[in-house]
Amino acid sequence: MKYTEWEIVIQPYDVVEIKNEGELVATIGFDTLVNPKYPQKQLANAQLIIEAANSCIRINPESPMAVAQSIKGLYEALVKAQEDINWMLNNEQFLNPEVFNYIDKALVDSKTI
Secondary structure, X not given: OOOOOEEEEXXXXXXXXXXXXXXXXXXXXXXXXXXXXXXXXXXXXXXXXXXXXXXXXXXXXXOHHHHXXXXXXXXXXXXXXXXXXXXXXXXOOOOOHHHHHHHHHHHHHHHHO
């Protein structure tokens, strides 16, 4: 199944509609808000969720959930790669390519989880 991006449409009275290919998926309004005193916070949360979902869809349209579930591992692999690269630069030595296998694993996970 190929996923398509979602969008947020703001209606009068701070009603937020979440749509996919023009079709209404969900509505967040004063009747459904967890905390109706702070509609801007609810909108910000909705925008965060939609942006995160759309980013995962852009990276892997066939399996955005695989991307979502692997974000922590991908981030950790980037941090480790930065540490390893800095070590190599500071010590003027090169690590064997196998040392970077964690990057390959993180990328595979983002496509197959």
